[in-house]
Amino acid sequence: MTAEPPPREKAIRAFVALPLPDTLRPAVAETIRRLTPSLPGVRFVRDEGVHVTLRFLGWTRADTIAALEAPLRAAAAACPPLDVAVRGLGTFPERGRPRVLWLGLGVPRAAAALQAACERAAVGAGFEPETRSFHPHLTLGRWGDRARRLPLPDVDLGSAPVRELVLYRSELRPSGSIYTPLAVFPLGGAPAPLG
Numbered sequence: 439m440t441a442e443p444p445p446r447e448k449a450i451r452a453f454v455a456l457p458l459p460d461t462l463r464p465a466v467a468e469t470i471r472r473l474t475p476s477l478p479g480v481r482f483v484r485d486e487g488v489h490v491t492l493r494f495l496g497w498t499r500a501d502t503i504a505a506l507e508a509p510l511r512a513a514a515a516a517c518p519p520l521d522v523a524v525r526g527l528g529t530f531p532e533r534g535r536p537r538v539l540w541l542g543l544g545v546p547r548a549a550a551a552l553q554a555a556c557e558r559a560a561v562g563a564g565f566e567p568e569t570r571s572f573h574p575h576l577t578l579g580r581w582g583d584r585a586r587r588l589p590l591p592d593v594d595l596g597s598a599p600v601r602e603l604v605l606y607r608s609e610l611r612p613s614g615s616i617y618t619p620l621a622v623f624p625l626g627g628a629p630a631p632l633g
């Protein structure tokens with residue numbers, strides 16, 4: 439990830455993601471703690487910000503963000519809550535010098551449909567189409583220049599339901615990016631009002 443300055447008029451760096459379910463957060467934090475001493479070249483993410491990116495938007499404007507809200511809400515409403523299984527560690531790229539360390543994800547077919555709907559929403563709001571294929575993963579860390587490939591342990595953190603789609607703001611900081619929800623869209627639509 440490069441820390442490029444925002445283009446003029448484009449003040450918000452944003453992306454659409456599924457947050458890690460709260461019940462899996464302690465196990466992910468523990469996995470990061472366990473891996474840190476054995477992978478000295480990796481800058482690990484803050485565990486509170488771990489997420490599954492469905493569509494990276496990059497630098498954009500507040501009015502574009504506002505235009506995305508209705509199609510993203512509709513995409514989330516059309517998707518049932520998703521059970522995600524978190525297991526396996528891997529890297530991008532798979533071979534050669536590693537750049538990204540990730541936790542693998544098993545997701546139901548509906549997640550791919552939701553990702554495709556987010557992609558349509560982004561293109562409808564004027565973003566360039568994404569050319570890379572969708573590899574659902576949770577980024578745990580990134581290697582710096584002196585990346586060295588080391589054996590990775592087996593991990594299986596179990597599964598939990600994801601109930602929300604989130605539009606996040608990303609603020610680049612030397613100590614690691616800070617992710618703040620700008621809008622939250624319930625999967626399966628708004629809960630029915632009581633009474």
Ligand code: 2AM
Pocket residue numbers: 439440453489491494538576577608
């Ligand atoms: P990653 O999880 O694979 O690192 C916020 O930066 C999120 O958007 C990250 O989760 C990151 O994916 C994702 N993302 C996708 N493409 C990106 C890009 N070109 N630059 C920065 N982040 C990107």
